[in-house]
Amino acid sequence: MTLLKKRLKIDKIVIENSVANLPLTAKILKTFEDLPIEFVEAITLSKIGYRPGELIVAQRRGKSIKNCPGTPVYQCCDYYVLNLGIGCFFNCHYCFLHHYMNSPLMIFVNLSELIADVREFCSRRPKRIFRVGSGEFVDSLGLDEIVDFNSILVPELSRIPNLLFEIKTKSKRVDHLLKLDHRGRVVISWSLNPQEIIDEDEPETDSLIDRIKAAARCQEAGYRVGLHFDPMIYYSGWEAGYSEVVDMVFSNLRADRISWISLGALRFNAALKPIIKKKFPGSKLILGELIPGLDKKLRYFLPIRRRMFAVAVKRIRFHTKDVPVYLCMEDAALAADVGASRLSQGDY
Amino acid sequence: MDDQVLSVLSELEKSGIKLNKNHRRDLHELISEISGRDGIDAASVLNDDKEIRELLQNSALNGPKKLERVKDILVGRRYPTYTRARAAFSRKINNLKLDSRIKITPTPFFEDNKITVEFSYESPDGLREVLKSLEKLDKIDLVKEALEDRQDSY
Structure with missing residues (x-):
């Protein structure tokens, strides 16, 4: 798993509250269980305030x-x-x-x-x-x-x-x-x-x-x-x-x-x-x-x-x-x- | 900006060429890209070019003329296929000897086969002359021929 994190260059998980209980989120949490996690109310598509290295787990809207x-x-x-x-x-x-280039990886779960x-x-x-x-x-x-x-x-x-x-x-x-x-x-x-x-x-x-x-x-x-x-x-x-x-x-x-x-x-x-x-x-x-x-x-x-x-x-x-x-x-x-x-x- | 290219630009200035901010930016881009593509240092881009060397030493040319010519040569080296096609297109237009009231413009960079024709006239006779001259265009596929002119070069 360390190898995977190194390859993906992920050092923190940010999860939107609305998807916190979804099955894919649970899998991600298990995969990256030793990384810091932050739960947030809503993630805007502009991703202002986030940085590369963070994996944003979000809800696709629209x-x-x-x-x-x-x-x-x-x-x-x-x-x-x-x-x-x-x-x-x-x-x-x-x-x-x-x-x-200064944005993190975002996935919709x-x-x-x-x-x-x-x-x-x-x-x-x-x-x-x-x-x-x-x-x-x-x-x-x-x-x-x-x-x-x-x-x-x-x-x-x-x-x-x-x-x-x-x-x-x-x-x-x-x-x-x-x-x-x-x-x-x-x-x-x-x-x-x-x-x-x-x-x-x-x-x-x-x-x-x-x-x-x-x-x-x-x-x-x-x-x-x-x-x-x-x-x-x-x-x-x-x-x-x-x-x-x-x-x-x-x-x-x-x-x-x-x-x-x-x-x-x-x-x-x-x-x-x-x-x-x-x-x-x-x-x-x-x-x-x-x-x-x-x-x-x-x-x-x-x-x-x-x-x-x-x-x-x-x-x-x-x-x-x-x-x-x-x-x-x-x-x-x-x-x-x-x-x-x-x-x-x-x-x- | 790359130090090597900056020193080339100051050499140009020493030969009497005045460079404003835009000239510096354009020349910097051309020189650094030719240098990167051809694997030669920035100074060689100018120094190894006989035509550029000669025109920089030409005291009959003023600064703006020298700048224009240097830039044309560098654009030709940076975009050789396009430059040849543009020259072939102009040659073909000139060979047609169209009425001087007609202006022919291709789509920028020949991205399609379209030709825009503009003309002016002042009398019915003038219009007839222009239209007669325009008939020469139906014998030639200008863009296609210009692009095929140097098909062997890439």
């Missing part, structure tokens, strides 16, 4: 399921986000969560209400299939190291007939998922990058081969998996690097059990640039040919993105013609140009 905060001017893949908390101890250098929200949301349009993922503001599996969210979410959410629940991660820790009843309605997805990029800009995450092996174990357990080459990073040797990752994927995974592959090039709000510079002075991320896109986010100049996507799509198509490949936050013309498609209901 809508727990929202449209993916994609980019209105680029094509959206029609995705929904289930918000289980905010913060991540993987600390990837490009992550937008560094905007909140009123899972029964969150599940009811999702059920109600999906019931409004029963003929439509909703893709909902929990990996936007947290690493979906990273969170399980604090308290095992997915052992509750997977069996419960997979009862919803028109929902495809996506667990997005850079973690290899899948043991607890393998025996869960997922009813074929849960996709476990990994974000993939060449190992040299993982070493450079995702150093606190699991290795590429460990992620792929974890994906293979999930496939063996009957899960479908998703793969996100996102963010793709332009570096000397990128072409060989990403091609090797694609080859590794198809030599370890069954193509017919891959639900989708997405490609997205590095992009971030301009305000993140000085933060990356200060927090990770050795990182070369901000030194790419990044220009402001239509959404004002910094992204690689279009011909560079086009070339990166084209190379990746070609390599994927060398291995399989059937797995849907789509671009994240790009326009339809570029997708068509590089041979990617728009993910549609029929694809999943």
Whole structure:
């Protein structure tokens, strides 16, 4: 447990009174029983007064399921986000969560209400299939190291007939998922990058081969998996690097059990640039040919993105013609140009 | 600010270039990013560039001109693909020899294929001339061709 606390860098638990008696809270208290605990009346989302190192155990109020905060001017893949908390101890250098660098990790433990929200949301349009993922503001599996969210979410959410629940991660820790009843309605997805990029800009995450092996174990357990080459990073040797990752994927995974592959090039709000510079002075991320896109986010100049996507799509198509490949936050013309498609209901 | 870059900026000032706060910030960013990307020290970013060396020693150029040229060269080195595309786009526009009353603007950074055309005229004859000149645009896909111009470079 000491190791876990050290890894998560947690030294205090703050619990909102309204969730003090919930089962997940009890589990957290047991896991971190030797840490100081403070009970508070209400936690505001601005988290003013809290600091990194504190784990905030709170109640999610308001809508727990929202449209993916994609980019209105680029094509959206029609995705929904289930918000289980905010913060991540993987600390990837490009992550937008560094905007909140002085904030603690916050998790929402009123899972029964969150599940009811999702059920109600999906019931409004029963003929439509909703893709909902929990990996936007947290690493979906990273969170399980604090308290095992997915052992509750997977069996419960997979009862919803028109929902495809996506667990997005850079973690290899899948043991607890393998025996869960997922009813074929849960996709476990990994974000993939060449190992040299993982070493450079995702150093606190699991290795590429460990992620792929974890994906293979999930496939063996009957899960479908998703793969996100996102963010793709332009570096000397990128072409060989990403091609090797694609080859590794198809030599370890069954193509017919891959639900989708997405490609997205590095992009971030301009305000993140000085933060990356200060927090990770050795990182070369901000030194790419990044220009402001239509959404004002910094992204690689279009011909560079086009070339990166084209190379990746070609390599994927060398291995399989059937797995849907789509671009994240790009326009339809570029997708068509590089041979990617728009993910549609029929694809999943 | 990085000490090495600051010393490069004072070298620039010694050559007659006056730098205000914004110039200093922009140049600092360009020099430190080129230096970081290429793995060279900040002084080498300027000293190893023959074009910059020559223009700094050029007594025919005044300070503001030198500053403008140094900045252009550094922007070209920091954003080489974009700079080449922008130059290719301008070249293609110039080759069309459009009526001087027409102004062609692409979407910033060529993020899409859109072209904005502005023109002015003072008489029906003038309008006819502008419209005739605009017809040259239907023979060329300006953005696509500008971006493909140097496709081999990345």
